[in-house]
Amino acid sequence: MKLFEKIPNPREIRRKLGLNQQEFWSKIGVTQSGGSRYESGRNMPKPVRELLRLVHIEQVDLSKVKREDFEIIEYLKDTHPDLYKSLRKAVKAQAEMQTDPVAQA
Numbered sequence: 001m002k003l004f005e006k007i008p009n010p011r012e013i014r015r016k017l018g019l020n021q022q023e024f025w026s027k028i029g030v031t032q033s034g035g036s037r038y039e040s041g042r043n044m045p046k047p048v049r050e051l052l053r054l055v056h057i058e059q060v061d062l063s064k065v066k067r068e069d070f071e072i073i074e075y076l077k078d079t080h081p082d083l084y085k086s087l088r089k090a091v092k093a094q095a096e097m098q099t100d101p102v103a104q105a
Helices: 010-017 021-026 032-039 046-057 067-079 081-099
Strands: none
Touching: 010 021, 010 032, 010 046, 021 032, 067 081
């Protein structure tokens, strides 16, 4: 999903995650009633869509992210692109190993 792309159906995402409206929307700073309106078709502002994407689709724990982390990532991308790509590939492989029960056996 691309940056600021329209979220197709937040209710579907919430239900797939098994969360009630309060749990789902509070993680991104939206009230339950506000989230209910978005689930009923009201347009979501771009910042809310992006937070929903990051937290519920990309599974980013915002409490662990710091500005410095983004600065390090940008520095690494600019100055050592091969290392960045290698690290990215390693992280992806590790994540696949953790989610694939056959690979864990």
